[in-house]
Amino acid sequence: MHLLLVILFFLEAQFCVQSSDSNSPAGENLATNGLPFPWSKVRLPSYIVPVHYHLLIHPNLTTLRFNGSVKIEIDVKNNTNWVVLHSKNLKIFTATVLDEHEAHLSDKVLSVLEYPSHEQIAIFSPKILTSGEKYFLYLEFGAPLSDGFYGFYKSTYKTKAGETRVLASTHFEPTSARMALPCFDEPIFKANYTVRIRRGPSHIALSNMPLEQTVEIGNGLFEDQFEVSVRMSSYLLAFIVCDFRSVSGMTATGINITIYAVPEKWHQTHYALEAALRLLEFYEQYFNILYPLPKLDLIAIPDFQAGAMENWGLTTYRETSLLYDPDISSASDKLWVTMVIGHELAHQWFGNLVTMEWWNDIWLNEGFARYMEFVSLEAVYPELKVEDHFLDTCFGAIGRDSLNSSRPISSLAENPAQIEEMFDTVSYDKGACILHMLRNFLTNEGFQSGIIRYLHRFKYSNARNEDLWDSLIKTCSEEEFTAGEYCYSSTQATKNAYRFAGEHIDLKKMMYTWTLQKGIPLITVKRQGRKLYIGQERFLKIVLPDDPSWHSLQEGYLWHIPLTYKTSHSDYEMKHILTTKSDVLTLDEEVDWVKLNSDMNGYYIVHYDEEGWNALTELLRINHTALSFKDRASLIHNAFQLVTAGRLSLNRALDLIGYLKSETHNVPLLQGLGYLQSFYKMIEKRNIADITHNLKTYILQYFRDVIDKQSWSDDGMVSDRRLREEVLSLACDFDYPPCLEKAKHLYNSWVESNGAISLPTDVSETVYMVGAQDDSGWAYLLEKYGVSMCETEKSKFLSALASSKDSEKLSRLLQLGMDGTLIKTQNLPSLIYLVAKNPVGHFLAWDFVKKHWDELVEKFPLGSFGIRNIIVGTVTQFSSTEELREVENFFKSITEQVSELRVIQVATENVEKNIMWLSRNLETMRTWLQQRLN
Ligand code: BES
Ligand code: ZN
Numbered sequence: 001m002h003l004l005l006v007i008l009f010f011l012e013a014q015f016c017v018q019s020s021d022s023n024s025p026a027g028e029n030l031a032t033n034g035l036p037f038p039w040s041k042v043r044l045p046s047y048i049v050p051v052h053y054h055l056l057i058h059p060n061l062t063t064l065r066f067n068g069s070v071k072i073e074i075d076v077k078n079n080t081n082w083v084v085l086h087s088k089n090l091k092i093f094t095a096t097v098l099d100e101h102e103a104h105l106s107d108k109v110l111s112v113l114e115y116p117s118h119e120q121i122a123i124f125s126p127k128i129l130t131s132g133e134k135y136f137l138y139l140e141f142g143a144p145l146s147d148g149f150y151g152f153y154k155s156t157y158k159t160k161a162g163e164t165r166v167l168a169s170t171h172f173e174p175t176s177a178r179m180a181l182p183c184f185d186e187p188i189f190k191a192n193y194t195v196r197i198r199r200g201p202s203h204i205a206l207s208n209m210p211l212e213q214t215v216e217i218g219n220g221l222f223e224d225q226f227e228v229s230v231r232m233s234s235y236l237l238a239f240i241v242c243d244f245r246s247v248s249g250m251t252a253t254g255i256n257i258t259i260y261a262v263p264e265k266w267h268q269t270h271y272a273l274e275a276a277l278r279l280l281e282f283y284e285q286y287f288n289i290l291y292p293l294p295k296l297d298l299i300a301i302p303d304f305q306a307g308a309m310e311n312w313g314l315t316t317y318r319e320t321s322l323l324y325d326p327d328i329s330s331a332s333d334k335l336w337v338t339m340v341i342g343h344e345l346a347h348q349w350f351g352n353l354v355t356m357e358w359w360n361d362i363w364l365n366e367g368f369a370r371y372m373e374f375v376s377l378e379a380v381y382p383e384l385k386v387e388d389h390f391l392d393t394c395f396g397a398i399g400r401d402s403l404n405s406s407r408p409i410s411s412l413a414e415n416p417a418q419i420e421e422m423f424d425t426v427s428y429d430k431g432a433c434i435l436h437m438l439r440n441f442l443t444n445e446g447f448q449s450g451i452i453r454y455l456h457r458f459k460y461s462n463a464r465n466e467d468l469w470d471s472l473i474k475t476c477s478e479e480e481f482t483a484g485e486y487c488y489s490s491t492q493a494t495k496n497a498y499r500f501a502g503e504h505i506d507l508k509k510m511m512y513t514w515t516l517q518k519g520i521p522l523i524t525v526k527r528q529g530r531k532l533y534i535g536q537e538r539f540l541k542i543v544l545p546d547d548p549s550w551h552s553l554q555e556g557y558l559w560h561i562p563l564t565y566k567t568s569h570s571d572y573e574m575k576h577i578l579t580t581k582s583d584v585l586t587l588d589e590e591v592d593w594v595k596l597n598s599d600m601n602g603y604y605i606v607h608y609d610e611e612g613w614n615a616l617t618e619l620l621r622i623n624h625t626a627l628s629f630k631d632r633a634s635l636i637h638n639a640f641q642l643v644t645a646g647r648l649s650l651n652r653a654l655d656l657i658g659y660l661k662s663e664t665h666n667v668p669l670l671q672g673l674g675y676l677q678s679f680y681k682m683i684e685k686r687n688i689a690d691i692t693h694n695l696k697t698y699i700l701q702y703f704r705d706v707i708d709k710q711s712w713s714d715d716g717m718v719s720d721r722r723l724r725e726e727v728l729s730l731a732c733d734f735d736y737p738p739c740l741e742k743a744k745h746l747y748n749s750w751v752e753s754n755g756a757i758s759l760p761t762d763v764s765e766t767v768y769m770v771g772a773q774d775d776s777g778w779a780y781l782l783e784k785y786g787v788s789m790c791e792t793e794k795s796k797f798l799s800a801l802a803s804s805k806d807s808e809k810l811s812r813l814l815q816l817g818m819d820g821t822l823i824k825t826q827n828l829p830s831l832i833y834l835v836a837k838n839p840v841g842h843f844l845a846w847d848f849v850k851k852h853w854d855e856l857v858e859k860f861p862l863g864s865f866g867i868r869n870i871i872v873g874t875v876t877q878f879s880s881t882e883e884l885r886e887v888e889n890f891f892k893s894i895t896e897q898v899s900e901l902r903v904i905q906v907a908t909e910n911v912e913k914n915i916m917w918l919s920r921n922l923e924t925m926r927t928w929l930q931q932r933l934n
Pocket of ligand 1: 173174306307310341343347366420865
């Protein structure tokens with residue numbers, strides 16, 4: 001399931017931002033009681049600043065309501081009668097303003113105006129609040145525990161004995177703290193928090209900070225008081241009341257780490273503890289800043305909309321993102337858990353300690369956290385070979401960024417739906433790839449010392465895009481600069497890029513070209529003798545150079561690109577920085593081949609001339625290990641991207657992967673196989689019988705050796721295990737008889753033992769899929785789904801169930817997902833995607849989405865991961881003009897709600913891409929296959 005989430009995330013994408021109604025003049029906006037609301041903007045005024053929140057909260061797990069009070073110490077910067085702050089779906093019982101001695105400013109009950117469309121309230125103080133003074137705002141409030149996955153929400157789980165238990169947990173990022181308490185809910189308003197929580201005797205309460213003391217307050221209730229927090233943004237606050245069990249350990253630096261889960265899953269928490277201890281110790285060293293809190297909790301919440309959340313000191317996770325059962329979870333499950341922990345712990349610095357000023361720069365959080373997943377795992381868990389997956393991160397970003405509907409890494413976002421949509425593949429994956437390019441450019445040491453400087457400079461405070469670029473390079477004296485130090489000269493304001501043969505590079509200008517404009521560059525290379533003629537243009541997948549819109553789409557696009565290349569005659573990589581549209585490089589000698597973008601460390605695609613591609617194809621055929629596995633994978637990727645863009649013929653790309661028979665590295669192998677498989681999936685859904693049949697035959701013939709070589713076990717290194725998982729799943733999906741036989745056999749023995757024998761974890765999903773193809777197998781798996789206590793196992797059952805070729809069964813699954821009891825609502829988006837990618841289910845899934853749109857939007861708010869995955873997961877299965885029209889019509893019919901969503905444009909542009917691909921390549925594919933198979 002986690003892989004599925006990752007895939008969905010890659011597929012997912014966005015579009016352009018509309019400016020919100022933040023500029024309407026004051027006075028036009030009416031509060032709910034008909035009086036004018038004193039503030040007209042979506043963002044809060046800056047003249048009232050929260051300093052310290054004292055929060056008391058009491059969730060009642062029987063009535064499913066919570067009550068609370070908050071006393072907020074505020075600084076007033078301008079004289080005013082009004083305090084405007086955020087509040088959403090809360091009933092405010094009382095509001096008062098106190099002076100610095102905590103005396104009431106007025107004996108009247110203060111009136112509270114509500115302005116729901118901006119999720120704001122305003123409190124009127126009869127006495128002017130004067131600039132420079134300190135006041136306290138005191139509010140009492142209450143609400144039902146939220147039903148979804150935001151704010152202070154209800155979660156439930158079932159014990160083995162069948163009893164349902166309730167817990168209450170929070171998820172605030174980006175804009176839901178205001179659903180749990182009235183607050184100044186913007187990242188710039190950092191404050192201290194002192195939290196108290198009331199609970200019954202059979203529960204525990206958790207918050208960001210350690211427990212300070214517990215007081216018995218009568219009526220069988222206890223009040224837990226937590227230590228005062230460090231200065232932080234409201235979206236990082238968290239509190240939970242539950243009855244979980246835990247394991248704890250301590251880092252070398254004395255931080256207490258605890259993993260919590262529902263009691264019966266306690267034995268699945270041990271791996272996470274080990275990983276968290278090691279990763280936290282790594283980050284303390286790498287960032288050269290100690291983790292500032294005394295404790296860090298990691299807790300698996302049974303109902304969770306995202307993958308995980310980095311609340312300071314109390315990180316929350318989906319069960320599949322934290323729990324690991326050595327007997328049941330696979331190698332990739334383990335990798336996933338480790339990466340998620342690596343991600344959330346990185347946020348304790350990138351995000352929590354230093355926070356973006358506003359959501360337009362959320363990539364400063366998410367791009368870094370995504371990139372640190374790779375940096376930390378490579379250092380701490382080299383055996384997990386996380387670097388095998390890094391290129392996939394960039395390929396995912398490129399998929400989005402090569403369509404016109406992409407957006408710059410930093411882009412405008414004002415209202416909650418727009419902000420929510422910023423958490424996309426551009427912020428995460430393109431962000432990470434740009435940082436990777438930068439790290440290779442600056443060297444590991446240069447990069448590390450730069451980010452240490454950035455973290456120190458902005459700790460407990462907020463930063464923007466430009467602050468990062470300013471911090472990365474240290475400033476130095478004229479002498480140091482001239483001596484070749486890697487620094488900004490205090491007088492010259494340029495960087496001495498000693499690695500670039502004396503060229504002076506303005507790093508900020510360079511990085512702006514990657515973060516403030518959308519898209520990915522295409523480098524074209526023509527070789528004549530020792531000369532390389534290089535050009536850059538914007539890479540677009542749908543529009544060809546002879547298209548009338550080509551020029552306007554290219555206009556103004558220019559990147560500063562750190563180029564690297566290797567040749568047949570060099571054993572080290574050469575570098576050149578390209579800051580113009582075109583350039584000429586001169587090689588030292590005549591060479592047989594040139595490969596640009598070494599290891600694909602740069603974020604650009606390369607297109608060679610005819611001879612260039614020939615030479616590389618030949619090189620792969622006769623001596624593929626002359627290139628690194630990343631170079632091989634990136635050549636395959638570039639070639640097929642260029643095919644999609646209509647710049648290279650499909651024949652050439654297929655010839656290039658002709659060498660794969662002798663490929664032994666899983667990354668290029670899976671890259672090539674992945675393309676063939678994705679064409680197969682598209683053609684199969686279009687019911688093009690001859691090509692479907694021939695392509696399947698060809699793939700099975702061509703990759704037969706690799707398939708036959710696989711054992712049905714958990715032996716080997718992580719990379720072997722990943723290859724096995726993918727290859728055997730493909731073989732059985734293609735009905736390869738030896739695969740089906742083996743899987744059937746394993747399935748039967750598993751059923752005979754009533755699930756007691758453990759299947760090899762990496763192939764268990766394939767085994768279940770084969771088992772799910774008949775009525776009794778399907779029913780048995782559904783029954784097992786209902787009783788399993790392991791979420792990674794359940795996700796494998798679900799994907800098997802959704803692979804059935806019986807559409808009634810698929811409908812039943814969707815219904816169960818909608819109902820939310822047997823199949824939890826949190827799993828509905830991935831279930832819809834699973835059904836949509838099944839050839840029997842793709843219309844079914846789409847019809848389901850149309851029919852239940854309103855209910856779906858209620859469960860998964862506009863802009864959320866959930867709704868985006870549902871849209872992209874269903875729509876991108878289409879590849880005909882009729883289907884495109886159908887999709888467009890549907891979105892037009894609900895346009896009011898969705899017109900502001902980027903994801904609609906992204907999804908429809910992906911369908912256009914599919915249509916284009918088929919019209920360009922179908923015949924070529926047909927002939928090519930006929931030639932190979934006859
Ligand atoms: N900060 C995010 C959680 C989040 C996501 C909040 C979207 C608001 C909107 C968290 O750090 C995160 O990135 N979670 C990922 C999982 C992670 C391993 C990439 C997620 O939820 O998918
Ligand atoms: Zn994150």
